[in-house]
Amino acid sequence: MSNLRIFAVNHKKISSLHIDNVCCSKIRANLRRLKLHLPHGRNYSSLPGIIGNDVKSLHSIISPPITKIRNIGIMAHIDAGKTTTTERILYYSGYTRSLGDVDDGDTVTDFMAQERERGITIQSAAVTFDWKGYRINLIDTPGHVDFTLEVERCLRVLDGAVAVFDASAGVEAQTLTVWRQADKHKIPRICFLNKMDKTGASFNYAVESIREKLKAKPLLLQLPIGEAKTFKGVVDVVNKEKLLWNLNSDDGKNFERKPLLEVSDPQLLKETTEARNALIEQVADLDDEFANLVLGEFSENFDLLPAEKLQTAIHRVTLAQTAVPVLCGSALKNKGVQPLLDAITMYLPSPEERNYEFLQWYKGDLCALAFKVLHDKQRGPLVFMRIYSGMIKPQLAIHNINGNCTERISRLLLPFADQHVEIPSLTAGNIALTVGLKHTATGDTIVSSKSSALAAARRAERKGEKKHRENNEAERLLLAGVEIPEPVFFCTIEPPSVAKQPDLDHALKCLQREDPSLKVKLDPDSGQALDRTLGDKRHLVTVELEAKPLETSSLQPVIDYAQSVTQDLSQASQEAVENGIHSACLQGPLLGSPIQDVAVTLHSLVIHPGTSTTMISACVSRCMQKALKKADKQILEPLMNLEVTVPRDYLSPVLADLAQRRGNIQEIQTRQDNKVVIGFVPLAEIMGYSTVLRTLTSGSATFALELSNYQAMNPQDQSTLLSRRSGLT
Numbered sequence: 061m062s063n064l065r066i067f068a069v070n071h072k073k074i075s076s077l078h079i080d081n082v083c084c085s086k087i088r089a090n091l092r093r094l095k096l097h098l099p100h101g102r103n104y105s106s107l108p109g110i111i112g113n114d115v116k117s118l119h120s121i122i123s124p125p126i127t128k129i130r131n132i133g134i135m136a137h138i139d140a141g142k143t144t145t146t147e148r149i150l151y152y153s154g155y156t157r158s159l160g161d162v163d164d165g166d167t168v169t170d171f172m173a174q175e176r177e178r179g180i181t182i183q184s185a186a187v188t189f190d191w192k193g194y195r196i197n198l199i200d201t202p203g204h205v206d207f208t209l210e211v212e213r214c215l216r217v218l219d220g221a222v223a224v225f226d227a228s229a230g231v232e233a234q235t236l237t238v239w240r241q242a243d244k245h246k247i248p249r250i251c252f253l254n255k256m257d258k259t260g261a262s263f264n265y266a267v268e269s270i271r272e273k274l275k276a277k278p279l280l281l282q283l284p285i286g287e288a289k290t291f292k293g294v295v296d297v298v299n300k301e302k303l304l305w306n307l308n309s310d311d312g313k314n315f316e317r318k319p320l321l322e323v324s325d326p327q328l329l330k331e332t333t334e335a336r337n338a339l340i341e342q343v344a345d346l347d348d349e350f351a352n353l354v355l356g357e358f359s360e361n362f363d364l365l366p367a368e369k370l371q372t373a374i375h376r377v378t379l380a381q382t383a384v385p386v387l388c389g390s391a392l393k394n395k396g397v398q399p400l401l402d403a404i405t406m407y408l409p410s411p412e413e414r415n416y417e418f419l420q421w422y423k424g425d426l427c428a429l430a431f432k433v434l435h436d437k438q439r440g441p442l443v444f445m446r447i448y449s450g451m452i453k454p455q456l457a458i459h460n461i462n463g464n465c466t467e468r469i470s471r472l473l474l475p476f477a478d479q480h481v482e483i484p485s486l487t488a489g490n491i492a493l494t495v496g497l498k499h500t501a502t503g504d505t506i507v508s509s510k511s512s513a514l515a516a517a518r519r520a521e522r523k524g525e526k527k528h529r530e531n532n533e534a535e536r537l538l539l540a541g542v543e544i545p546e547p548v549f550f551c552t553i554e555p556p557s558v559a560k561q562p563d564l565d566h567a568l569k570c571l572q573r574e575d576p577s578l579k580v581k582l583d584p585d586s587g588q589a590l591d592r593t594l595g596d597k598r599h600l601v602t603v604e605l606e607a608k609p610l611e612t613s614s615l616q617p618v619i620d621y622a623q624s625v626t627q628d629l630s631q632a633s634q635e636a637v638e639n640g641i642h643s644a645c646l647q648g649p650l651l652g653s654p655i656q657d658v659a660v661t662l663h664s665l666v667i668h669p670g671t672s673t674t675m676i677s678a679c680v681s682r683c684m685q686k687a688l689k690k691a692d693k694q695i696l697e698p699l700m701n702l703e704v705t706v707p708r709d710y711l712s713p714v715l716a717d718l719a720q721r722r723g724n725i726q727e728i729q730t731r732q733d734n735k736v737v738i739g740f741v742p743l744a745e746i747m748g749y750s751t752v753l754r755t756l757t758s759g760s761a762t763f764a765l766e767l768s769n770y771q772a773m774n775p776q777d778q779s780t781l782l783s784r785r786s787g788l789t
């Protein structure tokens with residue numbers, strides 16, 4: 061209750077705030093809820109910025125000006141320290157009251173039980189917090205190579221990103237992958253060289269690897285004071301100040317910021333002045349406006365150049381992605397995280413600084429992207445949305461373009477890891493967490509109504525962009541979607557009993573909404589009956605059909621009817637026949653995999669009066685299965701398109717390895733200092749490739765895989781596979 065009292069006192073002081081009583085009582089109710097659900101012994105401040113004396117924060121939580129919003133993500137190689145850095149960020153911003161520790165499985169963003177168990181971040185959690193009057197929506201992206209699609213999904217909704225590096229390792233393999241993904245989505249970045257306290261940490265080495273491996277231009281905004289065991293703080297190059305963390309304060313909250321002086325720090329001052337001059341020259345090279353300023357007024361003495369002018373120019377250069385600001389610290393040892401937060405607000409763009417082309421079509425109407433769906437036991441599906449334009453409120457009806465359906469948002473929450481605070485509205489630029497949307501799936505575009513979508517489509521059409529004209533109406537309106545690759549791994553699941561079928565269906569539906577790369581197909585039980593009496597009814601079907609190979613490739617069986625059959629075939633019976641053929645083709649006789657490239661001709665069909673369509677399907681399916689059993693068959697295996705980007709020096713071992721994997725190289729391109737190997741490889745040969753490639757190339761290569769098609773296995777491989785399957789070898 062003490063929290064509520066403090067809130068009430070503060071609330072009296074807020075004269076300019078437009079929050080109605082409903083909202084206040086909702087927040088109070090949430091505070092109560094938050095207090096009751098303190099997870100795992102962690103301490104959470106119920107609503108930081110409200111509880112306490114920072115009244116202004118409450119206003120910014122309800123409706124921050126768009127210029128003060130930063131939608132950012134943290135991206136990195138596995139184990140570089142994203143989670144630890146996020147924890148520190150949340151702690152210093154006041155969202156948590158104690159420091160979480162990944163090694164104890166006790167962090168806010170790694171909230172899924174499985175993540176705790178495995179100690180890696182699988183699903184992104186969006187967290188909202190305030191820092192010095194800015195609202196930061198932070199999305200913790202996974203760093204593991206297997207979850208690249210998840211990273212890509214999150215990157216699309218970011219306006220900026222922090223790339224975290226292990227300062228002892230520099231640029232690692234996964235950083236390369238996510239860096240290229242961020243390039244693809246044109247996301248401005250800043251770099252944080254973490255683990256400066258670690259044995260082997262080297263600022264210069266890490267900076268060099270950013271230059272060499274990422275081909276990026278690092279802007280050194282800080283220099284470390286000490287390295288590895290001696291690391292104790294950083295120099296702010298822009299302001300020529302030293303930031304030292306108080307050794308007596310182990311949570312790193314307190315640190316002192318002092319100007320560098322000739323008397324006390326002559327050497328450090330000299331190095332910093334040199335670094336600042338180099339920085340000014342570097343930025344001037346990249347930004348004409350700044351170059352004019354420097355050459356005009358400050359060419360004689362760079363020391364006179366105000367820090368704000370340099371910061372504004374760095375912001376522009378970061379936005380243009382012609383260079384990346386570099387900072388350093390040690391998240392674990394609580395050093396350097398607050399300046400990182402300052403840099404996020406100072407250098408990364410606000411939503412309105414990003415040039416989202418489609419915004420002009422909506423003219424302020426709602427346009428949002430559902431980028432994540434989570435299922436909460438109590439609240440049902442929770443949909444994380446990035447609002448690009450317009451506003452979202454509880455009870456608002458929205459139109460889902462992808463699903464072509466209209467549904468209602470019941471509540472709007474502020475995402476705070478697994479704790480959420482209810483709020484009355486959210487405007488463009490924000491990340492919203494909505495409750496009540498039952499049909500929206502990850503990747504769907506949300507607008508206010510179908511007519512608003514059509515109006516936007518017309519505007520897009522008038523704009524006359526060729527690429528939009530070519531697509532159909534709905535597609536034109538969709539925000540650039542994440543390409544969902546075709547599935548290559550299949551499994552069959554069935555409930556332990558018929559009673560559990562609805563639960564299984566529900567679980568699969570939920571999973572599909574969360575992860576569109578999961579595709580579920582129903583394999584209808586084809587039944588066993590040919591001639592069967594059910595109750596007092598006799599079901600009898602006689603069918604004669606022929607299955608033969610199809611010349612052209614087709615995933616579905618091509619069905620043909622003899623003329624005598626079509627004469628008296630009803631629509632319902634024809635559907636039943638086709639269902640039967642399709643269902644038989646879903647499970648081939650060799651491995652139970654789907655059959656493709658098959659043509660079926662139905663020569664005769666005799667249906668006893670009163671036979672149900674289910675029985676017709678079952679009979680045709682059985683007949684088809686028998687035909688397939690007798691036919692010659694060939695196993696097809698998934699063939700993947702493979703693209704490996706590898707530095708020249710490592711090309712030979714990569715090619716030699718691919719040859720052993722039955723790889724078929726089509727082309728080798730040159731991209732800067734890298735070679736890009738493009739070809740095909742059977743999926744069976746590429747399992748565990750990321751580890752092998754990392755070893756072969758000292759972590760310098762990256763690769764992308766996607767299903768190309770299915771190709772026939774050679775007879776020897778096929779018989780080995782079949783023997784293995786039947787347990788003979």
Ligand SMILES: Nc1nc2c(ncn2[C@@H]2O[C@H](COP(=O)(O)OP(=O)(O)OP(=O)(O)O)[C@@H](O)[C@H]2O)c(=O)[nH]1
Nearest residue numbers: 139140141142143144162180181203255390391392
């Ligand atoms: N020495 C040192 N270790 C750190 C630092 N930051 C993180 N670590 C350690 O590095 C390991 C990985 O840290 P995480 O924060 O889980 O890294 P992550 O990048 O989130 O990892 P994933 O969730 O698996 O992608 C843990 O054992 C941390 O304690 C640091 O600044 N210095």
